[in-house]
C-alpha cells in the first residue's frame with residue numbers, strides 16, 4: 001500500500017516507518033529463526049524473495065506495513081536505521097467483499113524487546129492508524145494455539161475469540177470497532193504523532209527533545225501516582 005510510504009508514526013518507545021528496501025537484509029536475517037517462522041506461521045524465503053515480498057507489500061492495495069524502530073536509538077543520527085529495527089506490524093485487507101475488515105499481525109522480532117509493552121503499544125498505534133486512515137471497522141488476529149503470549153496480548157486489547165481451527169491449530173480473535181473502542185483507543189494513543197518520514201529522517205536529532213519531554217512526563221506521572 002502506498003498510503004504510508006512517507007509516514008512516520010511516533011510513539012513513546014517506538015517509531016513506525018514504512019518498510020523499505022534498506023530494511024530487507026535485517027528482516028531476512030530475522031526470518032531465518034525457526035522460532036519466528038513457527039510463531040508467525042511463515043515459510044523461510046531467499047533474500048531475493050524477501051525483496052520481492054517487500055515490493056509487493058509496498059505496491060499491493062490490500063497490505064499496509066510498518067517497520068518498528070527503537071526510538072531511543074534512532075534519534076542518534078550516527079546509528080544506522082537498520083540497527084534500530086525491532087519488528088514489524090501489518091494490516092491486511094483480506095476480504096475484497098468487505099473493505100472494512102482488517103487482519104492484524106505484529107512481530108517483535110528481537111527477543112530482548114519482548115515483554116516490555118512494545119507489542120501492545122504498536123498494536124494500538126496500528127489499530128488507530130487503520131481506523132482513521134483506512135476506515136477499518138473490524139479487526140481480526142489469527143494466532144497459533146500454542147502462542148499464548150500473543151493470544152493474551154490481543155485479549156488484553158479487548159479482542160474476543162471468534163473461532164478455533166483445529167486443523168491449522170489456530171484461533172481467530174476479533175474486535176468490532178464501535179464508539180467505545182474508538183474513544184478508548186484515541187485516549188490510549190493520544191500521544192502518537194504522525195510525521196513526514198523523509199523530512200524527519202533528515203533531522204533525527206529534533207526528536208531528541210520530544211523523547212526527553214515524553215520520558216520526563218512519564219517520570220512526572222510516576223511520581224504523582226506515588227503521592
Ligand SMILES: CC(C)(COP(=O)(O)OP(=O)(O)OC[C@H]1O[C@@H](n2cnc3c(N)ncnc32)[C@H](O)[C@@H]1OP(=O)(O)O)[C@@H](O)C(=O)NCCC(=O)NCCS
Pocket residue numbers: 036039040087105106107108109113114115116117118119120121142143144147148149150152153156
Ligand atoms: C506476541 C508479541 C507481539 C507480544 O509483544 P510484547 O511486546 O512481547 O508484549 P507486551 O510486553 O506488549 O505485553 C502484552 C501482553 O502480552 C502478554 N505477555 C507478554 N509477555 C508475556 C509472557 N512472557 N508470558 C505471558 N504473557 C505475556 C501479557 O498479556 C501482556 O499484557 P500485560 O503487560 O498487560 O500483562 C511478541 O512477543 C512477539 O512478537 N513474539 C514473537 C512473534 C509473535 O508471536 N508474533 C505474533 C504472531 S500472531
